[in-house]
Amino acid sequence: xxxxxxxxxxxxxxxxxxxxxxxxGHIGGDMSVMEILxxxxxxxxxxxxxxxxxxxxxxxxxxxxxxxxxLYAVLAEKGFFPIEKVIGEYSRFASPFIGHPNNKLxxxxxxxxxxxxxxxxxxxxxxxxxxxxxxxxxxVVMGDGELAEGSVWEGAMSATQYRLDNLxxxxxxxxxxxxxxxxxxxxxxxxxxxxxxxxxxVLSVDGNDVDALCAAFDAAKRTSGKPTLIVANTTxxxxxxxxxxxxxxxxxxxxMEEYGQIMADLKAREAALSRQAEVPGGCGxxxxxx
Amino acid sequence: xxxxxxxxxxxxxxxxxxxxxxxxxxxxxxxxxxxxxxxFAKAFPEQFVEVGIAxxxxxxxxxxxxxxxxxxxxxxxxxxxxxxxxxxxxxxCAYSGTNVKLIGISGGVSYGALGMxxxxxxxxxxMAAIPGMRVYLPSDRFQTRRLFExxxxxxxxxxxRTGRNAxxxxxxxxxxxxxxxxxxxxxxxxxxxxxxxxxxxxxAKDAAxxxxxxxxxAAVLDMYCVKPxxxxxxxxxxAGKRLVATxxxxxxxxxxxxxxxxxxxxxxxxxxxxxxxxxxxxxxxxSKEVFDYYGLNAEGIARAVRQKL
Numbered sequence: 001x002x003x004x005x006x007x008x009x010x011x012x013x014x015x016x017x018x019x020x021x022x023x024x025g026h027i028g029g030d031m032s033v034m035e036i037l038x039x040x041x042x043x044x045x046x047x048x049x050x051x052x053x054x055x056x057x058x059x060x061x062x063x064x065x066x067x068x069x070x071l072y073a074v075l076a077e078k079g080f081f082p083i084e085k086v087i088g089e090y091s092r093f094a095s096p097f098i099g100h101p102n103n104k105l106x107x108x109x110x111x112x113x114x115x116x117x118x119x120x121x122x123x124x125x126x127x128x129x130x131x132x133x134x135x136x137x138x139x140v141v142m143g144d145g146e147l148a149e150g151s152v153w154e155g156a157m158s159a160t161q162y163r164l165d166n167l168x169x170x171x172x173x174x175x176x177x178x179x180x181x182x183x184x185x186x187x188x189x190x191x192x193x194x195x196x197x198x199x200x201x202v203l204s205v206d207g208n209d210v211d212a213l214c215a216a217f218d219a220a221k222r223t224s225g226k227p228t229l230i231v232a233n234t235t236x237x238x239x240x241x242x243x244x245x246x247x248x249x250x251x252x253x254x255x256m257e258e259y260g261q262i263m264a265d266l267k268a269r270e271a272a273l274s275r276q277a278e279v280p281g282g283c284g285x286x287x288x289x290x
Numbered sequence: 291x292x293x294x295x296x297x298x299x300x301x302x303x304x305x306x307x308x309x310x311x312x313x314x315x316x317x318x319x320x321x322x323x324x325x326x327x328x329x330f331a332k333a334f335p336e337q338f339v340e341v342g343i344a345x346x347x348x349x350x351x352x353x354x355x356x357x358x359x360x361x362x363x364x365x366x367x368x369x370x371x372x373x374x375x376x377x378x379x380x381x382x383c384a385y386s387g388t389n390v391k392l393i394g395i396s397g398g399v400s401y402g403a404l405g406m407x408x409x410x411x412x413x414x415x416x417m418a419a420i421p422g423m424r425v426y427l428p429s430d431r432f433q434t435r436r437l438f439e440x441x442x443x444x445x446x447x448x449x450x451r452t453g454r455n456a457x458x459x460x461x462x463x464x465x466x467x468x469x470x471x472x473x474x475x476x477x478x479x480x481x482x483x484x485x486x487x488x489x490x491x492x493x494a495k496d497a498a499x500x501x502x503x504x505x506x507x508a509a510v511l512d513m514y515c516v517k518p519x520x521x522x523x524x525x526x527x528x529a530g531k532r533l534v535a536t537x538x539x540x541x542x543x544x545x546x547x548x549x550x551x552x553x554x555x556x557x558x559x560x561x562x563x564x565x566x567x568x569x570x571x572x573x574x575x576x577s578k579e580v581f582d583y584y585g586l587n588a589e590g591i592a593r594a595v596r597q598k599l
Contacts, residue, residue: 055358055359059357059358061354102385103386103387109357110353110354110357110382110386111381111382111385111386112381113381114377114381116346117350117377117378117381117382119350120346120347120349120350120351120353120354120378120382121350121351121353121354121357121382122354123347123350123351123354124350124351124352124353124354124355124356124357124358125354125355125357125358126354127339127351127354127355128315128354128355128357128358128359128360129358131312131315131336131337131360132358138354150346151346151347151350151378154341154342154344154346154347155347155350155351157342157344157347158341158342158344158347158351161342162339
């Protein structure tokens with residue numbers, strides 16, 4: 001049994017180590033998306049190194065591919081590869097641990113990096129699962145800045161045309177992109193209403209709350225006749241005041257001083273969450289797939 | 291005169307195979323009529339996906355299906371498929387390595403009178419520049435059948451361009467020599483070599499006949515596999531010739547002519563003349579009128595060979 005809330009803060013520390021060692025990475029989005037990935041990989045999805053070639057596994061597409069450091073930390077924790085290998089090789093010459101997901105690595109299904117690709121690809125996967133009569137599901141994580149890509153809306157249409165209730169999309173709604181506030185760059189304020197208008201089932205939750213996310217993924221599984229969009233309202237740079245809600249931390253390698261403060265903040269938060277009494281049966285303590 | 295289009299043959303082959311192979315999936319972007327795939331959609335509704343007028347979605351969904359083991363055939367006008375969804379082809383098909391066969395229908399100037407928006411004179415260059423993407427332009431209905439039978443047996447992405455109109459046969463039911471990724475020698479010759487692809491193969495064959503009547507011996511090579519270009523077959527046919535002429539329904543840049551010149555220049559330098567569409571908005575009309583205007587017909591090809599030899 002695992003405490004997923006505390007785990008999210010331990011994995012954030014691994015992300016910081018990856019970024020410090022590789023001198024690169026999208027730290028702000030890595031921190032906002034962490035609970036989403038933890039809830040997916042440690043609660044919602046049927047995926048592990050043992051079943052990674054099983055045609056009945058759940059499928060995952062990281063459409064906001066630039067936040068690959070968070071995905072590396074989660075996949076390493078799942079046992080797909082050692083975290084030491086990621087920290088040692090990330091962004092190095094000819095390493096497979098590059099700045100976007102690539103499917104040369106175990107656990108990564110599709111190459112991504114250019115935004116707006118993941119949703120249509122996930123729709124194809126969900127269609128295939130249904131054609132083959134499988135009960136497995138497909139998940140895709142997008143950024144909120146990414147929603148300005150037209151291809152997202154092509155996919156939003158076809159997912160409801162085909163009533164893909166085995167498809168669950170998540171928007172990491174951290175409200176910041178590289179140039180500043182998403183609302184100033186290209187407004188997304190009515191994202192829930194927009195997807196609902198396309199016919200999606202929409203849930204809006206605290207995206208840095210593992211319990212809320214696990215409950216939303218469970219609700220998506222119970223939804224029939226339409227795909228589900230989970231708007232995960234998050235904080236960019238979540239975990240330390242040094243980087244929270246700061247657009248210029250979209251990609252930023254911390255100074256040694258910042259590094260010290262961030263790691264201290266993350267460790268303190270992890271320790272506090274580890275000590276916290278969990279609600280029996282609560283998702284944060286449940287860990288394993290139902 | 292042949293009235294059966296290459297696209298009809300594609301539908302025929304896919305329908306034959308789809309009965310036994312439930313993993314064959316066809317996708318269209320409101321293009322099932324133009325692609326002659328309506329019979330497939332009707333006969334195999336469970337193996338057909340309509341995405342509407344959305345080419346990025348078309349290719350993304352295709353890649354997702356292929357990732358799950360489906361053998362995917364996505365058909366859309368070549369003009370849109372090769373540019374509107376270019377990045378999906380690059381990232382979701384070629385980079386991710388998914389078994390998606392992209393069928394560019396109504397290629398080149400098939401939609402002659404509709405103007406430049408509907409012409410695809412850049413598709414060979416665009417697709418060939420993507421690492422891992424193969425480019426095929428079958429010449430007639432017999433070769434189209436052989437090519438699709440071969441493509442059904444492999445698991446790599448490819449782009450196939452086909453025209454809208456029926457084209458005169460180059461081969462026959464009885465004789466259609468075909469080896470995957472090896473160019474086909476249409477006729478032998480000693481003075482010049484004409485290398486053509488797609489709808490230009492038959493005019494090239496006719497040009498060789500015209501030249502023969504005036505004492506010029508020209509070989510014709512059908513380079514349906516523009517990428518991977520059959521360099522070995524090309525060099526073997528070009529050996530001893532004084533001139534190599536290329537003919538293609540494409541821009542002068544980055545297509546068959548560029549690729550042939552690259553191989554000839556590096557290995558067996560000699561004069562290479564490239565016949566193609568111009569680097570300009572193409573004149574509008576039926577595709578035959580367009581070909582005649584730019585000399586992409588038997589007389590025009592023969593004239594170019596005669597002049598440059």
